[in-house]
Amino acid sequence: MFEQLELDDELCRAAADMGFEKPxxxxxxxxxxxxxxxxxxxxxPTGTGKTGAFLFPVCQYLLDYHRTEATSTRALVLVPTRELANQVAEQARAITKYTKLTVGVITGGINYGTDRETLSGHCDIMVATPGRLFEHIEQESFDCRDIESLILDEADRMLDMGFASIVHQIAGEARWRKQTMLFSATLEGRGVRDFAKELLKEPETLSANPSRKEKNKILQWYHLADDLTHKNDLLVHHLSESITSCIAFVKTRERLHNLKDFLHSKGFKVSYLQGEMPQDKRNAALASFKSGETNVLVATDVAARGIDVPNVSHVINYDMPRGADVYVHRIGRTGRAGAKGVAISLIEAHDFVWVGKVARYTNEPFKARVIDSLKPKNKPPTFTKKKKTKTKKQAAAKAKKRAKTKPKKTS
Structure with a gap:
């Protein structure tokens, strides 16, 4: 229980309201x-309760050590994307609802006037994307000197998106802080560990093995599709069945708009996310999907970064991604926090090579299913290993070796 972690009653009460029975x-x-x-x-990994893992202790610290005078932000949470910033801030507000602690958000794509209003409020906890926050630091409209806790969420993705230099500069501005926490989906590879080495002081290195209840329970399979028409028929079949909320992934903006228009023509309620989309439209699309006003969200991989929507029942790979790691990221949008989810891939012959790659990467079976009324006419393609062609040098070396080992004729 949260009470056993020595959290104040206000925080435990908020945890209960949020449906958190135990840590x-x-x-x-x-x-x-x-x-x-x-x-x-x-x-x-996302979906294991990591946001609460850093917000609860930060809030407890802020409650234990009140401001002695009017100060700026005391806890700063840096995240890679706008959507994630809004989600973390939403959870922070829920956790602090019975306290007097205040929460603010600073992200790109928002009017600077809104930023000024947020910054003038001297929020206790600020959730921000690195790029926009650093603009305010350079303009001296955000002061890092009062920051006591710095949290880097999804650090691996911040590195992938090229934020390392800016994060280092922000950390340098907040050099009087008392604590730094860094969270990453994986600690494999040198990137995150080198990043942590430069920013953390003698950290506790912790890795959770999620309980069976916390682990994603995602049922995965694929359908072999003969062509685009067959793929569309398979998609319509599933969307017409028991799907309550679905994210359909496509590989390009052009494919996104074609699919969106097709689904609209079939009477489905659809919202969409694409790269370089105005923030107000992104917010509206996500709000529509989260509220259930639309139950299908069509998205490209770039646009879907940072999406954390609860209760997504299905993920459909309308187009296969160009990487098994991206596949895993995509299907992770369903089956959150122990809930069951379904991931379906619609695979044409030219993408069939990904069946083996996904199975090897995930170390899980990735098998085909057939819908009786929509059986594929074509068989799965077969791949034969190409014989290695020998170079002249290799052939000459082999002939020389044979000559040496050949027994001599006796007269």
Whole structure:
């Protein structure tokens, strides 16, 4: 129970309101160390409760050590995307609802006038994307000197998106902080660990093995599609069945608009996300999908970064991604926090090579299913290994070796 973690009644009450019966694995590991003021390096995939793992101890610290005078932001959470910033801020407001702590958000795509209003409020907790926040630091409209806790969420993705330099500069501006916490979906590879080495001081390194309840329970399969018409028929079949909410992934904007228009023509309620989309339209599309006003969200991979929508029942790979790791990221939009989810891939012959790649990468079976009324006419393609052609040098070396080992004729 959260009470056993020595959290104030106001925070435990908020946790109960949010439906948190007991701490998740990562929360049980992180919260005690964080409340002791230690730096934390944590491996925690999305969907395992990592946001609460850093927000609960930060809020407890702010409640234990009140402001002695009017100060600027005391806790700064840096995240890679606008959507994630809004989601973290939403959870922070829910956790602090019975306290007097205030939460603000600074992201790109928002009017600077709105930013000024947020900054003038001297929020206790600020959630921000690195690029926009650094603009305010350069313009001296945001002061880092009062920051006591710095949290880097989804650090691996911040590195992938090229934010390393800016994050280092922000951390340098907040050099008087007392605690730094870094969370990443994986600690494999040198990138995140080198990043952590430069920003953290003698951190507690924690990696949660999610309980069976917390692990994603995603049922996956694929349908072999003969062509685009067959693929569309398969998609319509599934959307007409028991799907309550679905994210359909496509590979290009052109494919996105073609699919959106096709689904509209079939009477489905659809919203969409694409790259370089105005923020107000992105917010409206996500709000429509989250509220259930539309139950299908069509998205490209770039546009879907940072989406964390609860209760997505299905993910459909209308187009296969160009990477097994991207496949895993896509299907992770369903089956959140122990809920069951379904991931269906519609695979044409030219994408069939990804069947084996996905199975090897995930170390899980990835098998075909057939709908009786929509059986494919074509068989799966077969791939034969190409024989290696020998170079002249290799052939000459082999002939020489044979000559040496050949037994001599006896007269």
């Amino acid at each position: 998740t694995s990562i929360q049980s590991l992180v919260i005690p160390h964080a409340m002791e003021g230690k730096d934390v390096l944590a491996e925690a």
